Amino acid sequence: MNITGLTYPLQIDPLTKNLKLSTNVDLIRDHIISYLTDTKKSHIMRPGYGTDDYLFQTYSSWDVIAAEIERSLTANVPQATFNVSGSLTDEGEGLIEVEWQYQGIKQEAIPVLIN
Numbered sequence: 001m002n003i004t005g006l007t008y009p010l011q012i013d014p015l016t017k018n019l020k021l022s023t024n025v026d027l028i029r030d031h032i033i034s035y036l037t038d039t040k041k042s043h044i045m046r047p048g049y050g051t052d053d054y055l056f057q058t059y060s061s062w063d064v065i066a067a068e069i070e071r072s073l074t075a076n077v078p079q080a081t082f083n084v085s086g087s088l089t090d091e092g093e094g095l096i097e098v099e100w101q102y103q104g105i106k107q108e109a110i111p112v113l114i115n
Contacts, residue, residue, distance in 0.1 A: 003027055003079075008034045025102045029110070031077050032098065036069075036112050049076065054094065054114050062086030062094060065114075069096060080107075089113075 004023045008030035011020040022030050038050030051069060059065055066086035073082045083099040094114035100107050 025107060028077065028080050028102050029107065032073065032080070032100065032110060035073060035076055062088060066096060
């Protein structure tokens, strides 16, 4: 069974001149990236969609943020399974690494910098 939806970010298909579509694993990856790059309350109809703005919040460790993101992704992207980890880079940025699987197949990890 194929799943199909709009590509994120929105793009125009040069051949058809319509909005470009993603299917299956590409659509799930697009959904994950959309969720990670949007902040909560940025969508009027879905105020809980997206991640918190971590810039001025205090946490005891990056594991707390990683666990929160993993719970949110699991709830909002139920087609995939996740393992999220967090660390601090040498430049002082937070690095969240999202490892995920779709239909039991491990996919390329998605890194997210929080600075």
